[in-house]
Amino acid sequence: xxxxxxxxxxxxxxxxxxxxxxxxxxxxxxxxxxxxxxxxxxxxxxxxxxxxxxxxxxxxxxxxxxxxxxxxxxxxxxxxxxxxxxxxxxxxxxxxxxxxxxxxxxxxxxxxxxxxxxxxxxxxxxxxxxxxxxxxxxxxxxxxxxxxxxxxxxxxxxxxxxxxxxxxxxxxxxxxxxxxxxxxxxxxxxxxxxxxxxxxxxxxxxxxxxxxxxxxxxxxxxxxxxxxxxxxxxxxxxxx
Amino acid sequence: xxxxxxxxxxxxxxxxxxxxxxxxxxxxxxxxxxxxxxxxxxxxxxxxxxxxxxxxxxxxxxxxxxxxxxxxxxxxxxxxxxxxxxxxxxxxxxxxxxxxxxxxxxxxxxxxxxxxxxxxxxxxxxxxxxxxxxxxxxxxxxxxxxxxxxxxxxxxxxxxx
Numbered sequence: 004x005x006x007x008x009x010x011x012x013x014x015x016x017x018x019x020x021x022x023x024x025x026x027x028x029x030x031x032x033x034x035x036x037x038x039x040x041x042x043x044x045x046x047x048x049x050x051x052x053x054x055x056x057x058x059x060x061x062x063x064x065x066x067x068x069x070x071x072x073x074x075x076x077x078x079x080x081x082x083x084x085x086x087x088x089x090x091x092x093x094x095x096x097x098x099x100x101x102x103x104x105x106x107x108x109x110x111x112x113x114x115x116x117x118x119x120x121x122x123x124x125x126x127x128x129x130x131x132x133x134x135x136x137x138x139x140x141x142x143x144x145x146x147x148x149x150x151x152x153x154x155x156x157x158x159x160x161x162x163x164x165x166x167x168x169x170x171x172x173x174x175x176x177x178x179x180x181x182x183x184x185x186x187x188x189x190x191x192x193x194x195x196x197x198x199x200x201x202x203x204x205x206x207x208x209x210x211x212x213x214x215x216x217x218x219x220x221x222x223x224x225x226x227x228x229x230x231x232x233x234x235x236x237x238x239x240x241x242x243x
Numbered sequence: 244x245x246x247x248x249x250x251x252x253x254x255x256x257x258x259x260x261x262x263x264x265x266x267x268x269x270x271x272x273x274x275x276x277x278x279x280x281x282x283x284x285x286x287x288x289x290x291x292x293x294x295x296x297x298x299x300x301x302x303x304x305x306x307x308x309x310x311x312x313x314x315x316x317x318x319x320x321x322x323x324x325x326x327x328x329x330x331x332x333x334x335x336x337x338x339x340x341x342x343x344x345x346x347x348x349x350x351x352x353x354x355x356x357x358x359x360x361x362x363x364x365x366x367x368x369x370x371x372x373x374x375x376x377x378x379x380x381x382x383x384x385x386x387x388x389x390x391x392x393x394x395x396x397x398x399x400x401x402x403x404x
Contacts, residue, residue: 200299211299214268
């Protein structure tokens, strides 16, 4: 059990509660009417939030990338009701000490979070944090490190993840998050050709990865009409 | 030729090169997995990596029309004519299907033949295009093909020695 500190947590990654199991619905509201004061307490939190635009941090447990509410079910419920995507939380992390893979993954993640200051990045396979940390370190090393990694996150990681999201890769790797696919592509190019070719658009990098893994996107220039046109233009040139 | 037609022509020329490089990549990738080729693993990995890089560059060029600071790992000391020109038709037959009992020597000879074919192919393409950026890309691919051919010849010598 480790104190993971105060952090901003994506509400959709809060998947359960610790001691109210079976009592709450998916919006963290009581399924059965609890007592007369319940709706007043809920109303009070909503009013306070509307007035101050702020909720005190909730207490969460983190286990295998998912968050469970220890204290603050009503605040989470209010945040969902208000359509918020993120909430402040004080997080305690649980790691199975007998599982070496989990342990080393958690170490990589904590190192990544401490060195880069980025805590909102979630991977399904935590060994990928080491790859991301090395990439963030290599990016603009002259600057103040945390500032450099923040710009790596906003200028490199997020735009590339958006391109990955728009490709067919999330359909091919359903059990992976976008960040995991980013790591997968990066590691493939590192192993195969000493890193991603520079000065190349990331969409081309993705299509290279797709090709190398036998997942070629549809190519219009391979259609019959284009091939016929090509034959006319490039007569007498045989391709092996 | 009008501008849109010229652009289409450029894309089709690049597509030809792309098909060629994709076949080459598939061939090298297939032989990379053969246990009989374990001694040549580093060379084959290097070549297939360079083939993949070429594919990415060609796709980029097709998409954008130009590539900024093209990176090809080629040794430009060697001239164009370091390989003997053989008839394109005899060199560029169908890509061979690998058989389980093919010896490393045979497999590398196929690869050498294909690299020589690549050189002739790019020379032909260079003659057929006036687009300077495409010219530069094909020149680089030609140099790369020559370098691969030399490396494979060297590897063949060590195998047969």
